[in-house]
Amino acid sequence: MDPVSASPPTSRGRSGRPPLTSRDDILRAARQVIERDGWEQLTVRRLAAELGVGAATLYHHVRDKDDLLIQLLDQQADEALRPDLPDDPRERIVVAATAIHDALAATPWAAEVLTVDGFLGRLGPSALALVEVIVAGAVACGSSESQAVDLFRNLWYFTVGEILVRARSRSGRATAADRDTFFPADLDAARFPHLAAIGDRWPELAAHDSFPEGLAAFVDGQLARIGPSHASRPSR
Amino acid sequence: MDPVSASPPTSRGRSGRPPLTSRDDILRAARQVIERDGWEQLTVRRLAAELGVGAATLYHHVRDKDDLLIQLLDQQADEALRPDLPDDPRERIVVAATAIHDALAATPWAAEVLTVDGFLGRLGPSALALVEVIVAGAVACGSSESQAVDLFRNLWYFTVGEILVRARSRSGRATAADRDTFFPADLDAARFPHLAAIGDRWPELAAHDSFPEGLAAFVDGQLARIGPSHASRPSR
DNA sequence: ACCTGAACACCGTTCAAGT
DNA sequence: ACCTGAACACCGTTCAAGT
Numbered sequence: 001m002d003p004v005s006a007s008p009p010t011s012r013g014r015s016g017r018p019p020l021t022s023r024d025d026i027l028r029a030a031r032q033v034i035e036r037d038g039w040e041q042l043t044v045r046r047l048a049a050e051l052g053v054g055a056a057t058l059y060h061h062v063r064d065k066d067d068l069l070i071q072l073l074d075q076q077a078d079e080a081l082r083p084d085l086p087d088d089p090r091e092r093i094v095v096a097a098t099a100i101h102d103a104l105a106a107t108p109w110a111a112e113v114l115t116v117d118g119f120l121g122r123l124g125p126s127a128l129a130l131v132e133v134i135v136a137g138a139v140a141c142g143s144s145e146s147q148a149v150d151l152f153r154n155l156w157y158f159t160v161g162e163i164l165v166r167a168r169s170r171s172g173r174a175t176a177a178d179r180d181t182f183f184p185a186d187l188d189a190a191r192f193p194h195l196a197a198i199g200d201r202w203p204e205l206a207a208h209d210s211f212p213e214g215l216a217a218f219v220d221g222q223l224a225r226i227g228p229s230h231a232s233r234p235s236r
Numbered sequence: 237m238d239p240v241s242a243s244p245p246t247s248r249g250r251s252g253r254p255p256l257t258s259r260d261d262i263l264r265a266a267r268q269v270i271e272r273d274g275w276e277q278l279t280v281r282r283l284a285a286e287l288g289v290g291a292a293t294l295y296h297h298v299r300d301k302d303d304l305l306i307q308l309l310d311q312q313a314d315e316a317l318r319p320d321l322p323d324d325p326r327e328r329i330v331v332a333a334t335a336i337h338d339a340l341a342a343t344p345w346a347a348e349v350l351t352v353d354g355f356l357g358r359l360g361p362s363a364l365a366l367v368e369v370i371v372a373g374a375v376a377c378g379s380s381e382s383q384a385v386d387l388f389r390n391l392w393y394f395t396v397g398e399i400l401v402r403a404r405s406r407s408g409r410a411t412a413a414d415r416d417t418f419f420p421a422d423l424d425a426a427r428f429p430h431l432a433a434i435g436d437r438w439p440e441l442a443a444h445d446s447f448p449e450g451l452a453a454f455v456d457g458q459l460a461r462i463g464p465s466h467a468s469r470p471s472r
Numbered sequence: 473a474c475c476t477g478a479a480c481a482c483c484g485t486t487c488a489a490g491t
Numbered sequence: 492a493c494c495t496g497a498a499c500a501c502c503g504t505t506c507a508a509g510t
Binding site: 111114115116117118125128129131132135136139145146148149150153154156157158159160161162164165167168169187188191192193194195197198201202205206208210211213214216217218219220221222224225 | 347350351352353354361364365367368371372375381382384385386389390392393394395396397398400401403404405423424427428429430431433434437438441442444446447449450452453454455456457458460461
Binding site for chain 2: 482483484485486487
């Protein structure tokens with residue numbers, strides 16, 4: 001589709017200086033910087049230095065930094081998002097949503113770009129395929145198109161929230177356990193009996209991965225509202 | 237608790253120059269800047285200018301910018317987070333979670349600070365009271381402490397995700413409807429039949445507020461996993 | 473057509489020095 | 492004890508000019 005990105009920078013039919021840099025070079029260099037120095041180091045300036053060009057040059061190949069990150073995430077999605085899908089539509093929804101979540105969870109910098117405007121619309125085929133699976137699964141379970149879109153969006157919010165909160169709280173100290181008291185020390189046990197009872201065990205309880213059970217509960221809860229005609233719900 | 241913040245900057249027992257600025261002054265000025273110029277304009281430098289002091293001065297009264305924003309959000313929570321709570325524990329969970337969501341949704345800059353590390357632990361009494369309500373509600377419905385914490389965290393992820401995604405996509409064009417085609421124009425109808433069928437209607441369907449139904453479904457889905465002893469579920 | 477250096481317009485935070 | 496100017500160490504993006 002893009003005539004520039006495929007071939008090396010040989011001269012093309014048109015006039016002008018031949019390109020030193022291509023979209024693919026930029027994405028490759030970006031992955032290298034992230035892998036070597038961590039994603040926090042991926043700035044436009046550093047990336048340009050990595051390629052041996054001026055920072056301004058990059059703006060001839062990508063619209064802006066968000067654009068670069070979305071393309072990068074999409075490239076990784078093409079490689080990672082290929083789950084085996086079961087037959088049961090309810091199961092397909094769960095597996096597809098889990099695949100999306102796990103791909104994002106494995107990409108620490110995903111949080112940076114997850115909420116940019118029009119994110120969904122900028123995705124490539126492998127990511128869209130899983131959106132299709134979820135929407136199709138909901139329809140197969142009896143929901144209308146608008147209910148199916150709502151179901152997808154709710155799962156998306158849940159996934160994004162989990163990724164974002166975890167991404168931010170993972171950084172910092174080694175484990176959540178060796179933190180100073182989680183709730184304020186002067187927590188009024190009369191007003192907050194349960195929180196006081198849990199007390200310092202909160203970080204420990206919160207270290208548990210609640211996503212898989214939460215996802216299943218969310219899918220079942222939403223399908224249950226569609227009507228009794230929804231598909232089989234295995235005993236788990 | 238904090239001896240400085242309560243009283244105006246009169247001289248205190250100890251030695252040294254009397255303060256020109258207090259934590260309360262800073263929070264008040266921050267609210268003024270946000271209200272007048274929008275929250276994007278709330279920078280450390282502008283806030284200092286508003287107060288007529290140097291930027292460095294603020295660092296004697298707040299730890300850093302995140303600290304300032306959390307205190308600001310907490311102050312608003314004290315004013316907004318006082319819902320009437322019903323008797324039924326399942327209903328209490330829904331009402332409390334809705335109150336948290338609505339307070340955050342009404343604060344456009346909330347997205348900026350929602351995911352900072354230790355956010356929950358830095359909250360004041362009125363916000364903690366709703367956390368307590370949700371955890372207590374889950375326990376009243378038969379869940380263990382760890383299940384109750386999971387339930388709260390899952391609702392929190394859902395809420396945060398909804399707020400963050402909406403916060404970012406609301407900015408920009410007037411409504412989502414007058415956007416150019418949402419999915420890529422060359423979307424393969426054979427591979428993505430449902431997405432292709434929905435097509436340009438996605439933004440319109442996505443404009444619908446799916447949170448309330450989603451929340452109810454999520455709560456019911458999670459309570460259903462706890463066991464048959466869970467509380468009444470009204471017919472709505 | 474492609475690339476560049478320099479500039480623009482900022483950030484949050486630190487710190488030695490003043491009062 | 493409190494406040495300050497100046498500096499530090501950066502950002503992403505634009506643009507006139509070069510090749």
